[in-house]
Amino acid sequence: MAGTMSRLQRVEYFVEETIDKTELKNTGNGAKRDRREASEPCVLSEITIREENKTLTGIKELDRVLGGGIVQGSLTLVGGDPGIGKSTLLLQVCHNLSTAGHKVLYISGEESKVQIKMRADRLGAFSEHMLLLCETNLDIISEVIRKSKPEVVIIDSIQTMYNENVSAAPGSVSQVRESTGILLQLAKGLGISIFIVGHVTKEGTVAGPRVLEHMVDTVLYFEGDRHASYRILRGVKNRFGSTNEIGVFEMRETGLAEVKNPSEYMLNGRPENASGSVVACTMEGTRPLLIELQALVCHSNFGIPRRQTTGTDFNRVNLLMAVLEKRSGVQLSSCDAYVNITGGIKIQEPAIDLGIVLAILSSFRNKALNPKMVAFGEVGLSGEVRAVSMAKQRVAEAEKLGFEECVVPYVSLEECKKGSKIRVIGVSSVQDAMDRLF
Incomplete structure (x- = not known):
């Protein structure tokens, strides 16, 4: 008890100080305005935008x-x-x-x-x-x-x-x-x-x-x-x-x-007759952009196949491979798969689903597709190819760069054909695309 009292006696007193809040507001930022x-409030409708x-x-x-x-x-x-x-x-x-x-x-x-x-x-x-x-x-x-x-x-x-x-x-x-x-x-x-x-x-x-x-x-x-x-x-x-x-x-x-012309720049150096290479069209705002999708599918030497993606969503690619196996009978469960979007660009739009599917099939069957072909469309879990926005603008971009064919969702076929000089192919499902292109 005596030791405790001696320690308490050595403790200094706390002194309360009051800080003026106005001083805090005027110091530290140098950005008084x-x-x-x-x-002063104003009427929103009276504000003019020049x-x-x-x-x-x-x-x-x-x-x-x-x-x-x-x-x-x-x-x-x-x-x-x-x-x-x-x-x-x-x-x-x-x-x-x-x-x-x-x-x-x-x-x-x-x-x-x-x-x-x-x-x-x-x-x-x-x-x-x-x-x-x-x-x-x-x-x-x-x-x-x-x-x-x-x-x-x-x-x-x-x-x-x-x-x-x-x-x-x-x-x-x-x-x-x-x-x-x-x-x-x-x-x-x-x-x-x-x-x-x-x-x-x-x-x-x-x-x-x-x-x-x-x-x-x-x-x-x-x-x-x-x-x-x-x-x-x-x-x-x-x-x-x-x-x-x-x-x-x-x-x-x-x-x-x-x-x-980003599309032409992204496709520069693309191989002509290589399997697993497909050109897809995506929209970045109001700008259509043609990109090259590459896929490499080979037999796995391990029990668990390896899957790797660059530039697109990993889970989305796994989903598309599952759709191919379930709806079209393509046995991919024992294959390694690598999907890449060239040019270092990252794409999240579902419109490139059809392009990814075609690239995987092209590599799996080791068959090169038409190098003058462009594909776009969203793929659902039932294997159907669904419509995407601005289909006409995508076809026009492909035509401007000298492509000869464009694979589109069947529901957008008539819209894309109007005024187009290139061949437009409408597909309703993944199986339909396989029957027409392979």
């Missing part, structure tokens, strides 16, 4: 994904693997905007001014209206933005930015969240369009809290193999346009170049 306009509120970037593929251009006061997140071309694309955007007379501020937390200047010289991306700042302190960045008053700001990258009032390392969850909140206030309060670059983890998500994607207006992802020349820009979230559009680019020594 005039809230008078935001606090076309000039969207600024063209000068890159048509990017404008397509953005929904027609950059919206004033928007916050856009650009994600992708390291070295995929995020900084290169945004530097080209800065060049195009500044050349058109827009004031642009490029803020880098990863590279020095000399490094950025060397890359800009290589890309030819420099202009008198383009400002450069190498800084990671958001208080300083906020002050520079307020003084320089740019129209567009590029933050490269969000993982390097930090707020002095947050006791965490740059790139941590709290720092990324608070930094994005500050930039969001700047974008909405000052009417500035801000692009922020975010690194992608091994799981394919932007490094940082998931709330980051909820805070921004638009989320763009760069896809593709960094060792190949093609790049695909996909809109995952867009409050100002569709999320189904994609932009296709090619990496060159002078930067990223637009691919105006």
Whole structure:
């Protein structure tokens, strides 16, 4: 008891302190803004939308994904693997905007001014209206933005930015969240369009809290193999346009170049008379895209067959193989199967089901199909081939690229035949397709 009393006597007293809440509101973000306009309600029908509120970037593929251009006061997140071309694309955007007379501020937390200047010289991306700042302190960045008053700001990258009032390392969850909140206030309060670059983890998500994607207006992802020349820009979230559009680019020594005809680009180098190769047509937003589906089916040397897919859903391929075995009697249970979509693109649309089925059958029977044939259609569990949207546009794309045949769902046959010069084949089921093509 005496020992306990002696320890209690050595404990210092706690002193209660009161913190003024107004001080907390005015510190830490450096992004104070005039809230008078935001606090006054207005009638929704009286708000006018002007076309000039969207600024063209000068890159048509990017404008397509953005929904027609950059919206004033928007916050856009650009994600992708390291070295995929995020900084290169945004530097080209800065060049195009500044050349058109827009004031642009490029803020880098990863590279020095000399490094950025060397890359800009290589890309030819420099202009008198383009400002450069190498800084990671958001208080300083906020002050520079307020003084320089740019129209567009590029933050490269969000993982390097930090707020002095947050006791965490740059790139941590709290720092990324608070930094994005500050930039969001700047974008909405000052009417500035801000692009922020975010690194992608091994799981394919932007490094940082998931709330980051909820805070921004638009989320763009760069896809593709960094060792190949093609790049695909996909809109995952867009409050100002569709999320189904994609932009296709090619990496060159002078930067990223637009691919105006992605279908022709995806089919470049396709073998003519190889079994297991089929061209299918998918829709990315309003754009029809021809892709090559490859399948390799061989006898398994193990008790459990191996199945592997690249670019499409693994479970979907297993389902289609089960339909083939159940409805058409094709014995695939003892075979290894590998399905690949060339070009590094990822497709989830069920319209490529028929193409996958034909590629698997072609490889299984070791019989090459007509290299000038395109197929599309959704396959159901009963083996039926169901209709898909925009069938006429798909046939028109195949005809434009010089294909001679198009295998379509039977219910869409009459629609696809109208005005088409190529041969259109309608199939009602997987068995019907086998009887007609094999």
